[in-house]
Amino acid sequence: MPAFITVGRRKNAVARVKLVEGSGKITINNRDLENYFGIEVLRGEVKKPFAVTETLGRYDAKISVAGGGPTGQAGAISLGIARSLVTIDEDLRTNLRNAGLLTRDPRMVERKKYGQKKARKRFQFSKR
Secondary structure (H helix, E strand, C coil): CCCEEEEEEECCEEEEEEEEECCCCEEECCEEHHHHCCCHHHHHHHHHHHHHHCCCCCEEEEEEEECCCHHHHHHHHHHHHHHHHHHHCHHHHHHHHHCCCCCCCCCCCCCCCCCCCCCCCCCCCCCC
16 A cells, blocks of 8 residues: 655644554654654644544554644644545545544734734723
């Protein structure tokens, strides 16, 4: 079986996912999943596409991810894995779509505006 390479994005994180048939080993930036993500919630986010499609342990994932923080990276990896699974088997699309795993989260950080402390927070106003 050939390797399927897809890209997932979330916030400023970009993940390139390479899926190959195997034993279910997930490698992120040459580190295993447990070593890369210390928080159980993020590990669950990465494994979610496999769990939804009941393909846990069928594919090895080699992932390179850059940019953003842990949450954004986990979301990008999840989207990349979901897209790879659809490339492998089109029948999995409905399950992944219903779980909301094929939608790219468009939310980005709002930019800071001049004359303000942050994007929306203003400096304290004094009437007198």
